Amino acid sequence: MTTLSPQRRRLVAPLLLGVVLIALWAALASLASPVLLPGPGRVFARLWDDLHTGALWPYLGVTLAEALGGCLVGALVALPLSVAIHRSVWFGDAVQxxxxxxxxxxxxxxAPLLVLWVGYGLTPVVLLCALIVFFPILVSAVVGLRMVPRDLIAAARLDGAGNRALLRHVEAPLALPSLLGGLKNGFALSVTGAVVGEMVMGGSGLGAVLTVQRDAVDTTGMFATIGWLCLIAATVYSLITWWERRSAIVQALT
Incomplete structure (x- = not known):
């Protein structure tokens, strides 16, 4: 049997697992009512209809903006805090x-407090997403910074590197894989936060679409909308993974 290259394996392995999962889904759907569990054919037809008509594009864009905005806000707070925790033992012991x-x-x-403080709309959902992703990003960043070899930091100090140069040229590049892992996990949670936030606080994204479909007992539509959510998360997850591998290759070459 010919051994696949890593690039082909990363493409073939998910496809094979997807085929197995779809076959299992179809088998289970054949035993249940379409109202409870629609088959893959129904759901894929609905996905194609959504794609063809473009009816869900505005809602998808809102949810994507909320998830990305929340992840960005959470990271902007978590990353400086992770550096402070890493730099100061006293500060770390105090806040952890x-x-x-x-x-x-x-x-x-x-969520009710966020609505009370900032009202309805995009802002409270973004803030809810930021609260959800903050801790995973913070932990991954702190772990990555603490995994930088002490002797390498000591050598950089001897060469005259200050805190800023040390962070920029030594600690941040070496901690990047851990940070990107936190971002991947954080964005997946941010998509969940955006949908749940819209369902609780109101909104105009896919969470609102799911609410309407739930009330109408549109199970096929709910499965299709969940499929779009999975596509959003998988796309951004894959982009961050690509960036992670590219940064690893760049570090290896340098």
């Missing part, structure tokens, strides 16, 4: 118990 305690509060429980 509070950061851990904050994760006991379901982010969705803050």
């Amino acid at each position: 118990p509070f950061l851990g305690a904050s994760q006991a509060i379901p982010a969705i429980a803050l």
Whole structure:
């Protein structure tokens, strides 16, 4: 049997698993009512109809903007904080118990407060997404910074590197794989936050579409909308993975 190259394996393996999952889905759907579990044919036809008519494009764009905006806001807060935790032992020891305690509060429980503070619309959903992605990005960044070899940092210090140069040329590049892993996880959570936020706080994205389809018992439509959400998450996840591999190749060459 011919061994596939890594590039082909990354393409073939998901396709094979997808075929298996679709076959299992079709088998289960044949045993259930279409109202409870529509078959792949129904859902793919609905997806094609959505793509052809373009009816869901505006809603998809809103959800994508909310997820990306929330991920960006969460990262802009988490990354400087991760550097501060890494640089100062006292600061890290002071804030980490509070950061851990904050994760006991379901982010969705803050939705009514966000509506009260900033009103309805895009802003509260973006803030909810930011709250959800903040902790995974922070943890991944701190872990990545702490995994940088101490002797390499000491050597850079001996060469006269200050904190800013050290972060830019040594710590950030070496911590990038861990950070990108946190971003991949964070964006997937951000998509979830955008949908849940729209369903709870109102909105004009795919979460609102799911609410209408749920009330109409449109199971096929719900499956199709969930498919679009999966496509959004998978596309951005793949782009970050590509960036991660590219950065690894660049580091290896340099």
